[in-house]
Amino acid sequence: METRITQLLGIRYPILQGAMAWITGWEIASAVSNAGGLGTIASATMEPDQLVDGIRRTRASTHAPFAVNIPIRLPSSEAAVEVAIAEKVPIVVLAAGDPMTYAAKLRRAGILVLQVLFSLEMADRSREAGVDAVIAMGVEAGGNLGPDELSTLVLVPQVVRRTGLPVVAAGGICDAQGFVAALALGAEGIQMGTRILATRECTVHPNYQDALIRAGDVDTTVTGRSTGLEFRVMKNGLAKKILTMEKDGRSREDIDALAIGGLRKAAVDGDVDMGSVMMGQVSGMISDVVPVAELFDKIMRDSSARLREMVKYVEP
Ligand SMILES: Cc1cc2nc3c(=O)[nH]c(=O)nc-3n(C[C@H](O)[C@H](O)[C@H](O)COP(=O)(O)O)c2cc1C
Known part of the structure; x- marks a missing residue:
């Protein structure tokens, strides 16, 4: 499948793995990239040498592109940006802060920059900062939320219209139905966090996975x-x-x-x-722990089936 997101990032499926602090290191990042999506290392809680190690291990485990996530407001962000540039990572996902802080510097270093946002104000700021694509995240998501709590359904189409940039939808997506819905809203890719927690390759504590499955x-x-x-x-x-x-x-x-x-x-x-x-609201929809490749293949397969069924409604 090709969208502007797959073309821009050089990935097979327009599926991004959301960064999760303390959880997503090289293991899951390389598994996701090997499965055709975009794996992402969460730098938030890493010391610079841990991040360097994570990047090098990811590179040793996959030839596919991967990203480093950098929450801008955290004290760790400056050093993480320096590491990303020195290690020549292909993609940086900026989050939690003003994209102006680092976007130009990263792009000058030849790095593709994506920004996570929660509102149109942040969408305008991201466009001004010259980012390559944005990730619009709704209030259904797990983790840190925007203060205005816009839902994915409402946020994504507005960001698509406002920016003209390739948009990735995040928050509340765990399967083909969510994927198709995101495309219908004008997104050209999805980002999942909670669903990734319940994968075989995710290194989160088993008690956490069990709690998610039970939720x-x-x-x-x-x-x-x-x-x-x-x-x-x-x-x-x-x-x-x-x-x-x-x-x-x-x-x-x-x-x-x-x-x-x-x-x-x-x-x-x-x-x-x-x-x-x-964890996000989709935790209530997740009842198994599956290998990443199986998850992605199923999403893509079920999406074409779902789309074919839906066409019947509009083209009887
Ligand atoms: C445990 C957890 C930790 C997270 N940590 C980060 C982070 O460090 N940086 C970031 O940009 N987003 C973080 N997120 C958000 C995810 O990257 C992703 O955008 C979100 O989970 C998508 O919504 P979903 O949970 O409905 O799939 C976190 C989410 C979770 C559940």
């Missing part, structure tokens, strides 16, 4: 609305405690003291009650 339709919630640091997470002991503190008007410092380090606790140590189990 139902209403088992996620959003914490941090009162502090301006919104995260979609599983409703567990930690989330309930944070929500109570927010209701009681507790300070950001108090809440941060409880929340910081939560993702590591869940994803690395396996504490799925008092750790932060970030």
Whole structure:
């Protein structure tokens, strides 16, 4: 399948693996790239030497393109940008911050730049910064959310119209139905995070995968609305405690003291009650752990079947 996203990134399927801090290193990134999608290393919690190692191991495990994700606002971003340039990574996905900070520098170094965004204001800023493509992420997604909580269904078509850039839809997509819906909205690719957590090659703690598989339709919630640091997470002991503190008007410092380090606790140590189990609403739709290649092949296969069925509605 060809879209502007596959052409731009040099990948077989227009499927991007969302970066997930503490979770997506070279193992899953290379598996995704080998399966025809775009694998992404999350740099957020890595020291520069760990990132260099991750990039080199990815290169040793795949000949296909891969990306490094850099959350702009984090203190680690400057060093990650330097590493990406020095290691000549083909693609950088910028997130959580102003694309103006690094986009021009990365592009001058010959690196393709994608920006994750949540609003049209960020879409305008991304276009001004000269990024090559954007990832429009709706409120269904797991992890850090935009403060205005636009849904993928509403955000994607507006970003398509506004920017004219190739758009990747993210948030709430885990299968062919979501993939076809994203294309219908004008997106030319999808990014998945939560679905990737439930793959064989994902190195997240098994307790995290089990919690995801067990989760139902209403088992996620959003914490941090009162502090301006919104995260979609599983409703567990930690989330309930944070929500109570927010209701009681507790300070950001108090809440941060409880929340910081939560993702590591869940994803690395396996504490799925008092750790932060970030996952999207689609966790309620996921009931198995599958190899990445199988997942992608099924999405592509089922998408053509779904499209053929849908054509019958409009062309009787
Ligand atoms: C556990 C977890 C950690 C995440 N960490 C990051 C990150 O470090 N950088 C980033 O840009 N996005 C991050 N995200 C967002 C994902 O890359 C992706 O855009 C999102 O999961 C897509 O929505 P979905 O969960 O509905 O598939 C994270 C998401 C999850 C679930």
